[in-house]
Amino acid sequence: MVTYLFRRLFWLIPVLITVSAVTFIIMRSAPGGPWDTDADRRQVDAATAKSLAAYYGLDKPMWRQFMAYVIGDTNSQTKEYVCGMICGNLGPSYRQRGRTVQDILFSAPEGKTFWQSRFGYSIRLGVMALAMAVFIGIPIGIIAALKQNTIADYVALFIATSGISVPSFVLAIFLIIIFASKLHWIDIVVDDWTQVKYWFMPMIVLGFGTLAFTARLTRSSMLEVIRQDYVRTARAKGLAERAVVFVHMLKNALIPVITILGPALAGLVTGSFIIETMFSFPGMGRAYVQAIGQRDYSMIMGTTLIYAALVAIANLSVDLIYVFIDPRIRLEE
Amino acid sequence: MATIQPATTNNKIVELKDVFKPGKSLGQEAWSRLIRNKASVIGMIIISFFIILAAFASVLSPMNPLEIHSGKKFMPPPFDAGATNIKAEPEYLLGTDSLGRDVLSRVIYGARVSMMVGFLPTAIILLIGTSVGMLAGYVGGRVDNLLMRLTDVIYAFPDLLFFIIVMVALRDTPIGQLMNGLLLLFAALAIVNWVGVARLVRGQVLSLKQKEFVEAARCIGVKDSRIMFRHILPNSLGPLIVSAAFTVPGLIITEAILGYLGVGLRPATDSTSFFITSWGTLMLDGQTAINSQPYLLLAPAICVALVVLAFTFLGDGLRDALDPRMRGTQ
Numbered sequence: 001m002v003t004y005l006f007r008r009l010f011w012l013i014p015v016l017i018t019v020s021a022v023t024f025i026i027m028r029s030a031p032g033g034p035w036d037t038d039a040d041r042r043q044v045d046a047a048t049a050k051s052l053a054a055y056y057g058l059d060k061p062m063w064r065q066f067m068a069y070v071i072g073d074t075n076s077q078t079k080e081y082v083c084g085m086i087c088g089n090l091g092p093s094y095r096q097r098g099r100t101v102q103d104i105l106f107s108a109p110e111g112k113t114f115w116q117s118r119f120g121y122s123i124r125l126g127v128m129a130l131a132m133a134v135f136i137g138i139p140i141g142i143i144a145a146l147k148q149n150t151i152a153d154y155v156a157l158f159i160a161t162s163g164i165s166v167p168s169f170v171l172a173i174f175l176i177i178i179f180a181s182k183l184h185w186i187d188i189v190v191d192d193w194t195q196v197k198y199w200f201m202p203m204i205v206l207g208f209g210t211l212a213f214t215a216r217l218t219r220s221s222m223l224e225v226i227r228q229d230y231v232r233t234a235r236a237k238g239l240a241e242r243a244v245v246f247v248h249m250l251k252n253a254l255i256p257v258i259t260i261l262g263p264a265l266a267g268l269v270t271g272s273f274i275i276e277t278m279f280s281f282p283g284m285g286r287a288y289v290q291a292i293g294q295r296d297y298s299m300i301m302g303t304t305l306i307y308a309a310l311v312a313i314a315n316l317s318v319d320l321i322y323v324f325i326d327p328r329i330r331l332e333e
Numbered sequence: 334m335a336t337i338q339p340a341t342t343n344n345k346i347v348e349l350k351d352v353f354k355p356g357k358s359l360g361q362e363a364w365s366r367l368i369r370n371k372a373s374v375i376g377m378i379i380i381s382f383f384i385i386l387a388a389f390a391s392v393l394s395p396m397n398p399l400e401i402h403s404g405k406k407f408m409p410p411p412f413d414a415g416a417t418n419i420k421a422e423p424e425y426l427l428g429t430d431s432l433g434r435d436v437l438s439r440v441i442y443g444a445r446v447s448m449m450v451g452f453l454p455t456a457i458i459l460l461i462g463t464s465v466g467m468l469a470g471y472v473g474g475r476v477d478n479l480l481m482r483l484t485d486v487i488y489a490f491p492d493l494l495f496f497i498i499v500m501v502a503l504r505d506t507p508i509g510q511l512m513n514g515l516l517l518l519f520a521a522l523a524i525v526n527w528v529g530v531a532r533l534v535r536g537q538v539l540s541l542k543q544k545e546f547v548e549a550a551r552c553i554g555v556k557d558s559r560i561m562f563r564h565i566l567p568n569s570l571g572p573l574i575v576s577a578a579f580t581v582p583g584l585i586i587t588e589a590i591l592g593y594l595g596v597g598l599r600p601a602t603d604s605t606s607f608f609i610t611s612w613g614t615l616m617l618d619g620q621t622a623i624n625s626q627p628y629l630l631l632a633p634a635i636c637v638a639l640v641v642l643a644f645t646f647l648g649d650g651l652r653d654a655l656d657p658r659m660r661g662t663q
Contacts, residue, residue, distance in 0.1 A: 011485075018486045023498055030502035165645040166638045167586045169593065173616065173634040177627050270491045274590060278620075289594060292501050300498060307491045315488070 001323070008316050012309070017070065019308040020085065020301070024066050027297045056092070090302030095294045101302035105284055119306075121193070122276070122283035126269035128199065129207030130261065137211040138257065141218025145226065145253075146245070156215060163212025169274040172205040176278065193282060202279045206272055210264045214257060221253040228252075255326050259318045266314030270307045363571075366654040373650025379643035383636070386441055387448040394438035395426065398609050399602065402433035407625045410436075417625055427628045430618055439610050440632045446515070446598055446611035447640065450588040451581040454522040459577055461523065462530025467561055469531065470538025480535065484528045492525045496587060500596040513599045513608045518591065522584055533576055537569035571655035578648035582641040589613035589637050593620075612637055 044052070053059045057068050067073065069091065072084035083089050090101035108116040115124060144156035179185045179201070186201055193199070225231065226249065234248045273285025280286070284303065291299035367373055386393060410428040411421045421428065427436040469480040499521040503509045509517045541547060542565070550560050591597035592613015601609050612633035619630030 015486055019490050022490070022495075026498050026502045029506070031505045161645060161649075162642065165582070165641045167589070167641065169590060170634045170638050173630055177623065177631060181624055181627055271493070274593065277594075292497060292594060292596060295501065297502075300501065304491070304494045304498060307494055311491055 005320065008319070012312050012316070015312055016305065016309060020070060020305055021066065023301050023304050024069060027301055028062065028065075030295075030297065085305070090305070091298045093291075093296055093299050095291070095296040095299070101299050104287060104299065105303065105306065118282060118284045118287050121281065122269055122272060122285055125199070125202060125206065125272060125276075125281065125283060126265055128203045129268050129272075130210065130265050132203055132207040133210035133214050133264065134261070137214030138218050138254070140211075140215040141257075142222060142245070142250070144215065144219045145222030148223065153219075156219065160212040160216040160219070163208050164216065166209075168205055168209050168271070169278065171208060172275055172278050175201065175205060202272075202275050202281055205279075206268055206275045210268060213260070213264070217260065218253065218257050221256050222249060225249045225253045255322075258325055259322055262314040262317035262321065263311075266311045269310055363651075363654040367650050370650040370653065372646040373654075376643040376646030376650065379639055380647065383444050383640055383643075384448055387445040390442045390445050394435075394441040395424070396435040396438045398434060398438040398442045400434065402429065402435075405429050405433040406431060407622060408433075409626065410628055413628070419625075427632055428626055430626065430629050431622055436615075436626075436629055436632060439615055440612070440636060442609040443612040443615050443633055444636065446608050447585050447588060447637070449515070449608075450518065450522075450611075451585045451640075454519045454526070454584055455577055455580050457519070457523045458526045458530055458580060459573065462527040463534050463566070463573065465527070466531035466534025467538055467566065470535040471542065471557070471561055471565070477535070480531060484532050487525060487528045490525070493587065493590065495525055496521050496591060497594065497596060500591060504596065510599070513601055513606065515598055515608055518588065518597065522587065526580060526584075530573070530576060530580075533572055534569060537572060538565055541565045541568050574655060575648055575652045578644055578651050582644035585637065585640055589616065589633075593617050 050059075057065060057073060060068070060073075064073070068082075068084055070085045072082055072087065072089070074081050084091075088102060092098075092100050093104060096104060105119050106114070106117050108114055108120065114120050140156045140159065144153045144160075147153050180187070187198070231244060231248055234244045239248075270285075272281075272283065273288050275281070276283045276285035277289045284306070288300065288303045290296075291303065405422070405425075406419075406429060407417070408419055408425055408429040409417050409421050410426060411423045413421075425435055425437070427440065430436055430439070465480060469477040496518070500509075500514070500517065503517055504514060508520075511517070547560060547564055550564050555564075588597055589612050592611045593616045595617055597613050598608060598611045600614050615633040616630055619626070619628075619633070622629055
């Protein structure tokens with residue numbers, strides 16, 4: 001088990017290096033450099049651009065720059081060693097002068113906790129959306145399966161199908177137009193995200209797809225379990241219906257549901273950038289979209305790497321959770 | 334004088350087709366199951382509607398989508414005339430946008446881009462994915478290993494982020510400007526998505542390879558290429574078709590998201606261009622005018638939702654039709 005865990009964690013390294021290499025190559029093949037500013041702003045003259053490039057190591061060959069990004073390199077001017085990605089240093093932002101990428105993403109404003117950082121905001125929103133998906137989606141799935149082919153089942157299936165197919169940002173558009181623009185029930189321009197009431201809308205929009213998917217998966221795996229012999233046995237020996245449903249059926253039916261939760265959380269955290277932008281939510285996703293708009297290449301790259309790491313860890317978590325909840329599965333090869 | 338008719342059938346073996354009615358082929362059977370499914374028929378109708386809209390956009394759209402009507406900015410549609418204090422005009426069925434262009438015509442032209450983005454990359458993805466997957470599954474060994482490692486890496490890459498990075502970085506290169514940036518988008522979509530198809534086909538091939546009919550074919554000396562294309566491929570078509578039905582809406586959503594972020598299609602300004610605008614780009618325009626002209630945002634959003642829902646219905650129907658054993662379990 002432990003060796004398996006370490007082997008899988010070890011596998012993360014080549015994956016992350018490949019991801020950073022691909023991102024690096026694509027980013028560097030973009031025309032224009034970091035010192036090109038908009039035509040209406042003050043231009044960086046050639047001599048300054050050259051010394052800036054030397055300071056940031058941009059005059060070195062591509063492979064050397066990549067090594068510097070991943071492992072680190074000695075600065076040619078200050079002669080001191082600057083550690084790279086492996087130390088958690090994602091480099092300076094090209095647009096927000098004087099701040100590094102990890103500083104923008106992980107540091108909270110003065111006097112605030114980690115949860116007030118951009119990353120913290122995104123994680124909190126993702127966890128809330130996941131909690132909503134689980135605590136509403138699973139009961140819907142159970143009810144639909146227990147009352148198969150009744151009105152309740154059809155309503156649940158309709159919610160599930162529409163929730164899976166309608167993309168979250170389209171849903172957001174509908175809800176914003178209905179509740180903010182027409183009915184004026186909610187505020188879209190929010191300054192103070194410490195108030196809980198503002199979190200509901202982004203949470204619902206973000207979590208609805210996962211809720212629908214969870215409900216559908218719970219329903220289908222419940223339907224599979226309902227027909228099993230051990231359920232009939234449990235009923236035949238006179239167990240109360242509640243015991244049959246919760247102990248015999250649910251315990252088995254939830255196995256596939258639990259395994260999707262890891263990737264679902266990763267999907268919620270990484271997939272939230274449009275929702276964050278639409279609701280002006282101060283999270284990592286909005287920082288990412290802003291970086292796209294400003295062509296802040298180092299910021300785009302750093303955020304992509306963090307997202308990739310999150311997805312990889314989430315996928316790893318699936319296999320581990322599997323072992324804990326299903327004794328039939330062993331990981332030792 | 335009764336002449337005896339010579340019995341023609343007595344002295345020869347009865348032809349097979351006289352004895353057995355040729356049964357329906359698998360495809361016909363699946364088709365008849367599909368059209369009995371109400372949801373998937375509705376899905377097919379919606380999809381055909383949008384395909385026709387996309388193909389005949391130039392005939393069907395009431396106005397030139399690029400024509401700027403001066404002084405007619407943000408007009409509400411006639412059915413919602415009292416929404417703002419700007420007067421509505423009956424010929425602009427969905428109102429006008431920030432430059433006074435007809436929203437309905439722009440949405441119709443948007444269908445063209447979305448349909449192209451849905452179908453064209455899917456065709457490329459199926460072609461590449463099927464070839465590589467068949468090869469990896471059938472040949473096995475090193476080719477197979479390479480494919481699996483490649484899929485591991487591509488699965489770890491958040492795909493939407495990859496599209497964004499590619500579109501942002503290569504947008505201003507010569508490739509990024511071909512076909513208003515759509516060629517680059519097609520390429521990026523294909524690069525990521527063929528892997529899933531390859532993995533699916535590989536799995537199918539691996540299980541079909543062990544079946545008796547393949548063994549029988551090999552025993553009578555059928556060539557490898559013929560086994561692959563005549564015996565294994567037709568049998569793995571079912572899951573492939575279903576996965577294609579779910580790929581198309583995924584691509585349409587991706588285009589809409591990228592357009593919404595401003596890194597998708599470059600909106601055309603000259604009317605000779607084939608790709609004028611896309612639903613994602615329209616939503617980006619509509620975002621800024623959410624209070625003054627919500628239909629600029631609402632109309633493309635409804636279109637995206639409808640198309641995606643239609644494909645989901647069709648995909649579910651296809652899965653039930655092509656593999657009746659799976660019915661009702663999903």
